[in-house]
Amino acid sequence: MNNNIGFIGLGKMGLPMAKNLLKNGFTVFGSDVDETAINEFKGSGGKTGMINEWIHSVHSIILMLPSSTIVNQVVDDIIELYHPAAHHGSNHLLVIDMSSSYPSETRKNGKKLKNRNIDFVDAPVSGGVKKAISASLSVMVGGRFEDYQNCKRLLDCVAEKIFYIGDLGNGHLLKVMNNYLSAGHLLMASEAIHLLADFNVDPKTAIEVINQSSGRSGSTDYKFPSFILNEEYNSGFSLRLMEKDVMMANQVFKEYDAATTLPQSVFHRFNEASAILEKEADHTEIFKFVAAYLTKKGAFK
Template sequence: MVGQSGQQTGQKSGQKSDQKSGAGTKIAFIGLGRMGLPMAVNLLKAGFDVTGYDRATEAGVAFAAKGGRSAASARAAANGADIVITMLPTSAIVAACLIGEENALADVALGALVIDMSSSVPADTLKLAEALTARGLSLVDAPVSGGVGKAIDGTLAIMVGGEAGDAARAEPVLKAMGERIFRAGKLGAGHVIKVLNNYVSAAGALAAVEALIVGREFGLDEGVITDILNASTGRNNTTENKVKKFILSGAFNSGFDLALMSKDIGIAAGLAGDLGLDMKLLARTSQEWTAATDELPAGADHTEIYRYVDGGSRRG
């Protein structure tokens, strides 16, 4: 892995190796959700010795069906592991799992590496690092982007923050799950760029669905609007990958919860505030996604922001 901030390592598209390079490395993977399960399976395919854990029993059963071992607790999964990976909803849950009530790291040997691949609060990441350092453990933050599809085929983009030596140690593990590995900078940098990325994505999604609704009300076909945007400068991730597949189809099942998107934008807004920055669009985007989370049913997919904006336009 390259040590310079912002550079990337990893194989080019279509060159992902099938060579099993993980023999002898014991990994605990905590968090076998929609993203975590396929990521853990790809570690198995790379030859790593993986024990998984998830509070949802069915997730552990699904991992076992793919050839992995499923532990009864986070602590049992991490017992004797060289590397402990977390893929959990929030940094508070990560801390509770690792050093709090679940105490997953109680039986982990000195020198073990923790890789937090969750979307966490950067300040919480730094606090966790202090606690781990006191235990003789190291931490790298390595959140991901690309969604469930890229988690399945092992082509995620992974943003890494941490000391150069720790990042280099994590590299073979990350390459089993991602195609583009970026060295973002110091510890916490991965989590910072992750929430900034999701903010930009969320702002683009709001703009896209507003454009669809305005055009529709004028009498335009939303599919045609999407085609024109995608052939023009207005295209973005939502117009290219989500509008037709998940929004206009009525499926609303991209696999990423609206509440999680809202959480990440809120973290980005909080970071801006902590830095003394008045970012008006960021603040407004956070407000809109928070309001959508409050209004829509629990578990709503983030593509359902369309429903929120559509309803609001009629209320407003």
């Protein structure tokens, strides 16, 4: 059985995911523009090299990249470099896009890859850096069911929960909606807690009550106790990436002419915060930004 995998994108999420594949006995060829990440990957037993040096030796290539634009560029590179006749193995090459990509772009990439006899699934993840390290991510897979079955062995090495969502692009669509909800919940909870604090309601007490009530969310249950109330703001997921996610959701709603203004409002606030806060600000620091506009007593620190 061919245990060779290509992994393109060794960032905060990609590197621990690639390491978990190595721990499970796969031979992983890693690629990234960051030499520090490459060196850490090599130190964990990973192999490196130009894509053209290993593309015909792997059965699958995982993409874990920061934007659809970069994914599109890499897909074009794969199409240019890959020659089916030179591929080692009986099955087609399978590309697995685990990035947070635009669903419409995913479908376009699927058509381009199909024309070159390259199989393709979208398999974005949720759970953050800590769950990437512990291999307990959730994965949403879109594409042919046969391709889903072919990549499940890999996904089991990085994820605790794997969901088959249906057609190609549906994984990315669900991920976009999940990220939109996550951002919206965090923004609304931040506004609510600031308002309550102005009425002398202790934020910790407010979060405890909300978490025993119908207003509970992932933000109140996990992000506030872990990163916000202690003022550490160190979830490992940046504000700029959250802004990008909300921008994607807003665009998806626009593409479908959805009769709603809420996605635009959520994006507007994250866009403002990204422009004002430090470049490397954590996404949980939206809580600090909310104080700048919510009430007359609020003061941005």
